[in-house]
Amino acid sequence: MSEISFSDPRELLEQSDLIAGRDEIGQALDRMAVEINAHYGDSDIILLAVMTGAILPATWIATRLNMPLRMDFVHATRYSGQTQGGELDFRVPPRLNLQDQHVLVVDDIYDVGLTLELIERYCLARGARSVNSAVLVRKQHGRETAGELPRFIGMDVDDRYVFGCGMDVHEHWRHLTELRALEEGE
Ligand SMILES: O=P(O)(O)OC[C@H]1O[C@H](OP(=O)(O)OP(=O)(O)O)[C@H](O)[C@@H]1O
16 A cells, blocks of 8 residues: 555545445444443453544443443554554553453554554553453454454454544544545555
8 A cells, every 4th residue: 555645634535435434333333332241241341442543432432331441541553644554652551550450452443453462462461350352443354463353343344544433544534433445546
């Protein structure tokens, strides 16, 4: 995928297609929440949002959960506003003590999976009792790293650069409540 040049962020929208509308996103979140509520029952959990992309999905999921939960975040990035990933830059660790806690890591997207693999490993090294991941979107391409798939997945998308629902394209359009994909070749 080549990097895009643009002079106005609106051009990025014009060069994209709708993948899932607001209703479809809502239904995916509802399905995930049913699974997460069933999995944890009444156990206390820590919901750990992976910033920045989880900023919307973590909020949307949290408001659908029934158990006692505490919210925290890590800030980790390996795309830094680009469409090609690099090394994970772990900028801010969790504030809460993860020792003996059930940790649900929430992110916007599972692409090759390196980000979640490293964050899950980090939580286990901090003594978490259990660690699971939930993502709104999983990209299907067969290039996943050796890490396990997230336990909770909202929807699968084709191998295109997607944005909206927390995901950025060159840091723009995270706030869209729909999911869009850059046109092929962008
Ligand atoms: O499965 P992977 O290939 O590791 O990619 C997934 C990660 O990439 C994105 O984060 P990004 O690094 O773009 O930072 P951001 O959350 O600030 O957008 C996304 O939010 C995931 O955390």
